[in-house]
Amino acid sequence: MGLDIRLPIGMIFAIFGIMLIVFGVFSNPALYAQSLGININLVWGSVLLVFGAVMLFLGARSMFGPRPANPQGGEPRH
Amino acid sequence: MGLTTIDWVIMAVYFAFVLGIGAALQRYMKTSADFFLAGRSIPAWVCGLAFISANLGAQEVIGMGASGAKYGILTSHFYWIGAIPAMVFVGVFMMPFYYGSRARSVPEYLRLRFDEKTRGLNAISFATMTIFSSGISMYAMAKLIQTLHFLDAPFRRFGIPQAWIFHTGIIVSALVVLTYIYLGGLTSAIYNEVLQFFLIVAGFIPLVWLGLKNVGGWSGLKLALGPSYMHSWIGLGSPHTNRLGVEWFGLTMGLGFVLSFGYWCTDFLVVQRAMAADSMASARRTPLIAAVPKMLFPFLVILPGLIAIALPTEPPAILNGPQGSAVRTPTGQGLIPAKLDATTGQPVLDNSGRPQLDYDLAVPNLLLHYFPTGILGLGLTALLASFMSGMAGNVTAFNTVWTHDIYEPYIKPNAGDAHYLMMGRLATIFGIALSIAGAYLATRFNNIMDMLQLVFAFVNAPLFATFLLGMFWKRATGHGAFIGLLSGTLAAAAHHALTIPAEAIPGVKGGWLSVLHTYPSEMAQNFWTAILAWTTCFVVTILVSLVTKAPDESRLVGLVYSLTERPQEGNLRWYKRPAYLGVAILGVTVLLNFIFR
Numbered sequence: 001m002g003l004d005i006r007l008p009i010g011m012i013f014a015i016f017g018i019m020l021i022v023f024g025v026f027s028n029p030a031l032y033a034q035s036l037g038i039n040i041n042l043v044w045g046s047v048l049l050v051f052g053a054v055m056l057f058l059g060a061r062s063m064f065g066p067r068p069a070n071p072q073g074g075e076p077r078h
Numbered sequence: 079m080g081l082t083t084i085d086w087v088i089m090a091v092y093f094a095f096v097l098g099i100g101a102a103l104q105r106y107m108k109t110s111a112d113f114f115l116a117g118r119s120i121p122a123w124v125c126g127l128a129f130i131s132a133n134l135g136a137q138e139v140i141g142m143g144a145s146g147a148k149y150g151i152l153t154s155h156f157y158w159i160g161a162i163p164a165m166v167f168v169g170v171f172m173m174p175f176y177y178g179s180r181a182r183s184v185p186e187y188l189r190l191r192f193d194e195k196t197r198g199l200n201a202i203s204f205a206t207m208t209i210f211s212s213g214i215s216m217y218a219m220a221k222l223i224q225t226l227h228f229l230d231a232p233f234r235r236f237g238i239p240q241a242w243i244f245h246t247g248i249i250v251s252a253l254v255v256l257t258y259i260y261l262g263g264l265t266s267a268i269y270n271e272v273l274q275f276f277l278i279v280a281g282f283i284p285l286v287w288l289g290l291k292n293v294g295g296w297s298g299l300k301l302a303l304g305p306s307y308m309h310s311w312i313g314l315g316s317p318h319t320n321r322l323g324v325e326w327f328g329l330t331m332g333l334g335f336v337l338s339f340g341y342w343c344t345d346f347l348v349v350q351r352a353m354a355a356d357s358m359a360s361a362r363r364t365p366l367i368a369a370v371p372k373m374l375f376p377f378l379v380i381l382p383g384l385i386a387i388a389l390p391t392e393p394p395a396i397l398n399g400p401q402g403s404a405v406r407t408p409t410g411q412g413l414i415p416a417k418l419d420a421t422t423g424q425p426v427l428d429n430s431g432r433p434q435l436d437y438d439l440a441v442p443n444l445l446l447h448y449f450p451t452g453i454l455g456l457g458l459t460a461l462l463a464s465f466m467s468g469m470a471g472n473v474t475a476f477n478t479v480w481t482h483d484i485y486e487p488y489i490k491p492n493a494g495d496a497h498y499l500m501m502g503r504l505a506t507i508f509g510i511a512l513s514i515a516g517a518y519l520a521t522r523f524n525n526i527m528d529m530l531q532l533v534f535a536f537v538n539a540p541l542f543a544t545f546l547l548g549m550f551w552k553r554a555t556g557h558g559a560f561i562g563l564l565s566g567t568l569a570a571a572a573h574h575a576l577t578i579p580a581e582a583i584p585g586v587k588g589g590w591l592s593v594l595h596t597y598p599s600e601m602a603q604n605f606w607t608a609i610l611a612w613t614t615c616f617v618v619t620i621l622v623s624l625v626t627k628a629p630d631e632s633r634l635v636g637l638v639y640s641l642t643e644r645p646q647e648g649n650l651r652w653y654k655r656p657a658y659l660g661v662a663i664l665g666v667t668v669l670l671n672f673i674f675r
Binding site: 020036044 | 084087088091092095098099102103124269272273276280284288291292447448449450451452453456
């Protein structure tokens with residue numbers, strides 16, 4: 001299929017990550033009494049952003065990067 | 079609870095992506111093979127994640143958390159002796175026949191291997207089952223949205239009656255799933271399942287992390303709950319010394335062998351994901367790749383239940399009831415409230431007069447407990463994603479079986495490919511319409527759903543015996559398979575009619591003809607029903623096969639083990655070989671069983 005699924009996944013996770021980071025930075029710290037005093041939006045937003053970036057990188061490399069020698073990218077079809 | 083703009087935006091972004099994936103894939107849907115089989119072009123890891131995600135519906139996420147709260151670590155048996163060995167078996171031993179036969183569905187394999195009537199029986203019962211499963215998923219989601227009250231405020235603001243929250247939940251989920259499957263077929267369902275898989279993981283890891291931190295880690299959990307919650311094998315010597323009420327033999331044979339192999343090896347809902355793979359090697363790796371995260375899922379879906387019940391019980395809280403009235407909730411345990419009767423609003427009592435707990439709320443309540451606004455949107459999106467992936471899995475399995483195994487052979491054979499592609503899209507529409515009808519049926523008659531699930535259990539229990547004999551014994555005949563399946567189903571029904579779990583009233587729980595035997599728990603009764611059904615089907619199929627005419631061996635090449643060439647895998651690197659992968663996965667599973675014994 002022409003669409004590498006890692007691109008949309010990377011995109012949505014990067015968007016969620018950025019949203020949570022920005023919200024985490026500007027939100028009222030009192031909010032985080034509920035999450036044991038951890039600014040969970042900031043922390044988890046960062047994790048999501050890193051994951052999203054990795055997926056975007058892998059997806060973009062396979063879709064737009066140089067083609068591997070074997071166009072199927074793996075073992076031949078049976 | 080306080081949902082703010084950011085939570086709504088997160089949910090909106092998710093819906094936009096789900097629909098966007100469907101729209102982006104629409105232009106690739108040219109033939110019926112594109113629509114029903116994703117053109118057999120999906121890489122193994124994508125199929126693998128879709129393979130578990132299709133099963134990761136409401137039952138899994140809400141239900142496993144509920145079982146964790148009720149039974150503790152014993153729930154891990156559904157994974158570590160249930161799903162994993164079965165997934166390894168289907169990948170290593172069965173996939174060569176499913177994928178190699180070029181059958182487009184599981185019922186179609188049955189026609190190739192046995193005969194038309196066996197396929198018809200399987201196709202019709204399976205199609206009915208998928209419709210009701212997706213209806214139940216829809217119902218459960220709408221009910222949850224209602225129970226969590228997170229749509230109450232916006233509905234009040236726009237002056238929409240609160241009764242519409244339930245309808246909105248049903249209609250919106252139905253429309254979203256309909257749109258993306260109609261546009262992109264199985265590819266769209268698989269791609270969205272992979273997205274849903276990552277979202278569920280992303281929503282649940284922080285939940286478990288915060289929860290474990292709060293209760294003082296593993297040792298704190300142990301201290302709060304005591305040994306009966308914390309062991310998976312100790313106490314299985316007798317049904318009276320563990321929370322499941324089953325002894326080890328019933329558990330390993332009933333759950334580990336019959337039920338799990340029956341589901342993971344023969345249910346087209348999951349097998350379809352592997353059939354979409356781009357090569358035989360990928361198809362065989364699909365369930366094995368799926369087994370790796372599946373092995374770790376107990377930590378993600380069972381632990382929240384344990385944490386929810388281990389937390390200190392809060393004093394009776396005042397909640398916003400329907401129409402904004404204040405309701406005093408009776409005491410539950412931990413974060414799990416007492417179960418309230420849907421019509422009277424009174425607590426439901428068990429036989430000894432204690433209030434029953436509403437275990438299904440374990441996971442949602444934990445989410446509300448730890449997640450502030452922001453990540454709460456992510457958590458709720460994860461829940462919505464799980465409901466929708468469960469529903470979509472059923473819908474794609476339904477449209478394929480309907481088109482290839484009911485419409486094409488019995489209603490309109492030999493029409494062109496474009497016609498069947500159109501029928502697949504139509505089937506998506508009326509499949510979802512029927513699911514909506516099923517969801518509303520569930521609101522009217524609670525028992526109807528229980529009864530239907532019971533009937534499906536009777537139909538499913540013997541199925542694995544048929545496949546086992548079909549794939550590994552070339553002498554098995556079509557008449558044998560058909561009569562074996564029917565007698566297995568009858569045996570299951572008869573066993574259920576004559577036995578009853580302890581403390582139950584004869585009726586939908588069993589004993590509706592007469593009570594010959596009482597099981598210590600419902601679980602034990604289910605497992606033994608399955609064991610009996612499987613054995614009956616196995617024996618009857620063999621006996622009938624021996625007295626009927628042997629099938630023509632030339633017809634069975636590629637369908638039966640002894641007449642099929644072993645798949646070539648000499649050119650694969652070791653970590654891509656199904657057998658090696660399978661052994662490694664089983665090794666880790668044994669280790670997990672040992673650690674959490």
